[in-house]
Amino acid sequence: MAAKQLSNEIEARIRQLWPRFPEGKAGRALCLPVLYMAQEQFGHVDAEVIDLIAARLELTPAHVTGVSTFYFMINKDRPGRYHLQVCTNIGCQLMGAYDVFDRCKARLGVSNRQTSRDDNVTLTEVECLAACGFGPVAQIAERGKPEIPLYFENLDLKKIDAILDALAEGRVPTELGN
Amino acid sequence: MGWFDVKIISEHFGVPEAKRLEYYESKGGYLNARKATAMAPESIAAEVQASNLRGRGGAGFPTAMKWSFVPKDAETVYLVVNADESEPGTFKDRHILFWNPHALVEGMIIASIALKVRNAYVYIRGEMAREYRVLQAAIDEAYAKGYLGERIFGSGVSLDITVYRGLGAYICGEETALLSSLEGGRGWPRLKPPFPAVKGLWGQPTIVNNVETIANLPWIVEHGGKAFADLGVGRSGGLRIVSVCGHVNKPGVYELPLSITGRQLIDEVCGGVRGGRKVKGVIPGGVSMPVLAADELDVPFEFDALQKDERIREVEVRPGQKFDLGGGRTLRTMAGSGGVVVMDDQTDITKAAWRIVHFFAEESCGQCTPCREGTGWLAAVAHRIAFDHGRAGDVDLLASISDGIAGNTICALGDAAAWPTLAFVTKYRDEFDAKVRTASLHHRSSPHPAPSHAPAAPHDEGGGA
Structure with missing residues (x-):
């Protein structure tokens, strides 16, 4: 397999953002944005991607590793095609989020942070998504589609079933999302 | 008088085109930023002082006082807008960012003039992908019109705004953790003092203000600080x-x-x-x-x-x-x-309390021992109580752990876990005690002892409150 390379889009974005930070500070400041963009490109951030980012931004691999593992949104393992993230925090919990989350686990045959056997859906319990008045809430990311993720609000068992059906058919039901 | 007679920021929430510059300008938008370019920085600050505007992020600290801590002879001052809204139960800034992004941009222009800022940043929650796109589009529109960049509105003022996305860490809503993150590191809070207004981003004086705080500024410039103060109560304006x-x-x-x-x-x-x-x-x-x-x-x-x-x-x-x-x-x-x-009245308060401390245990940054260890213990003990494995003394243990965390950490996350726990136990003690009592009755007749640690997958028992 060919060695990984940061995409031309990432290179362009680095050049665009570089002058927005003071001299000597930009490489480090760009650590988070480049981690995020690299994840959009590769799906997850492994040791090879860490080395690429460290070399490009003139940081140590140790620093980039420390940052990438500190933040929840950086996937250390390769997620399924869809990443279904269900909030169970207080606003959602009060409205039945654990019923929704349990339904996801049962239908996908997984526990929290696992991927379904067919590699289609990774299920993750997440903390507050700042949509508490419309709970339970979930967010879905699709590998290779940065224009997703979408929020799915006011979930109940019927709605989460419809969402899981659509994911099984290979599509994000954007008509149900916000 | 009705509750909705006056609106400052939310009047056009729900109007699809409200997020566009053309619509915003048709309602008088950017006139106040334009006006501010001709005002002395001190007179903008004086209006904010008169307005009794207090920070809307959580602490309620007077905005003008925060601004006044910036050293007068500072050469480089940064403005950072805290759009990392992640406090469970809170979803107002997400609405402002989505429905009225130009009020934030205009407010940032006004604050930047008052504070003599050349480079401003918005630190936005990583999960808010949709709001990021809306805000970036609004900023792009403002650049295209000459309202941002070099010599804005044809004045002597120049200002760049850069949007910086977080990557999922509650702690980054704490202002010093936010700065650590924006510098490209882990979101670790820093000891205060020095306060960011004196030594913040890259060691320079930095003002960190919440989205809603900043979005109020155009109205204050338009109507004057006193009118804003008059809308409020006592020392809280607006x-x-x-x-x-x-x-x-x-x-x-x-x-x-x-x-x-x-x-x-x-x-x-x-x-x-x-x-x-x-x-x-x-x-x-x-x-x-x-x-x-x-x-x-x-x-x-x-x-x-x-x-x-x-x-x-x-x-x-x-x-x-x-x-x-x-x-x-x-x-x-x-x-x-x-x-x-x-x-x-149907809520199981012990389960609600557990879910809240579970959150803080997940989100502790790990720097300070009382918080790193204490929030984990709170979550384990609260889980035991909520899911019928509570032991005699557990309710007092919750309070005692909380008291050991509070006031003993670099940032307020430790307090944020301890205070609500103490309040739940203070006000609903009977419910906690009853849960522990039924657990002990149940387990006396059970051949299996209660587990000594929180189960690894608590939700298998159903977490609903």
């Missing part, structure tokens, strides 16, 4: 955007007078409790804030009233012993982030 969730008929985001009480908010704005039920408890300002019991809701949801009104019980460490906030001050509650969580 209106407040509150987000209400939980068991009400009409949850949502509302811009309201600060004089509104909890009961009026629930009954007159949110259509009452669902199913005609009674209230059991209300969290007034995000889950860091001590809960209010049903008989404490006739107090205005305003910064000073929630801290001082004697109708609200003081939080205790154990029955009869008040929690000491430091210097002998006691704790009632605080207005926090404006995130209101309403729990009806």
Whole structure:
């Protein structure tokens, strides 16, 4: 397999953002944005991607590793095609989020942070998504589609079933999302 | 007078084109930023001082006072807008970013002139992908019009705004952790002092303000600080955007007078409790804030009233012993982030309390031992109680761990976990005790001892409250 390379889009974005930070500070400041963009490109951030980012931004691999593992949104393992993230925090919990989350686990045959056997859906319990008045809430990311993720609000068992059906058919039901 | 007679930020929420510059300008938008380019920085600051504007992120600190800490001879000053809204129960900034992004941009221009800022940043929650796109589009529109960049509005003022996305860490809403993150590191809070206004981003004076705080500035420049102060109560100027969730008929985001009480908010704005039920408890300002019991809701949801009104019980460490906030001050509650969580009389308060401390255990950054270890213990003990494995002494243990965390950490996350726990135990002690009693009856007849640690997958027992 060919060695990984940061995409031309990432290179362009680095050049665009570089002058927005003071001299000597930009490489480090760009650590988070480049981690995020690299994840959009590769799906997850492994040791090879860490080395690429460290070399490009003139940081140590140790620093980039420390940052990438500190933040929840950086996937250390390769997620399924869809990443279904269900909030169970207080606003959602009060409205039945654990019923929704349990339904996801049962239908996908997984526990929290696992991927379904067919590699289609990774299920993750997440903390507050700042949509508490419309709970339970979930967010879905699709590998290779940065224009997703979408929020799915006011979930109940019927709605989460419809969402899981659509994911099984290979599509994000954007008509149900916000 | 109705609750919605005046609106400052939310008037056009829900109008699809409201997020476009053309629409915003048709309602008088950017006239105040233009006006500010011709004002002396000191006179903008004086209007903000007169306005009694207080920070809308959680602490309620007077904005003009925060600004005044920037050294007068500073060469480089940064403005950073905190759009990392992640306090559970809070979803107001997400609405402002989505429906009225230009109010934030215009407010940033005004603040930047007042503070002599050349480079400003917005630190936005990583999860808010949709809001990021809307805000970036608004900023791009402003650049295209010459309202941002070199010599804005043809004046001598230049300003760049850069949007920086977080990557999922509650702690980055804490202002010094936010700066650590924006510099490209882990979101670790820093000791204060020095405060960011003196030594912040890259060691330079930096003002970190919340989205809603900044979005109020165009109105203040237009109408004057005094008019803003007159809308408020006492030392708190303006209106407040509150987000209400939980068991009400009409949850949502509302811009309201600060004089509104909890009961009026629930009954007159949110259509009452669902199913005609009674209230059991209300969290007034995000889950860091001590809960209010049903008989404490006739107090205005305003910064000073929630801290001082004697109708609200003081939080205790154990029955009869008040929690000491430091210097002998006691704790009632605080207005926090404006995130209101309403729990009806069917709510299992022990499960709600567990979910809240579980959150803080997940989100502790790990720097300080009392918080890193203590929040984990809180979550384990609260889980034991909530899921019928509680042991004699567990309720006192919750309070004792909380008291050991509070005040002993670099940042306020430790307090944020400890205070609500103490308040739940103070106000719903009977429910916690009853849970422990039934657990011990149950397990006396069971051949299997209760597990000594929280189960690895607590949700397998169903986490609903």
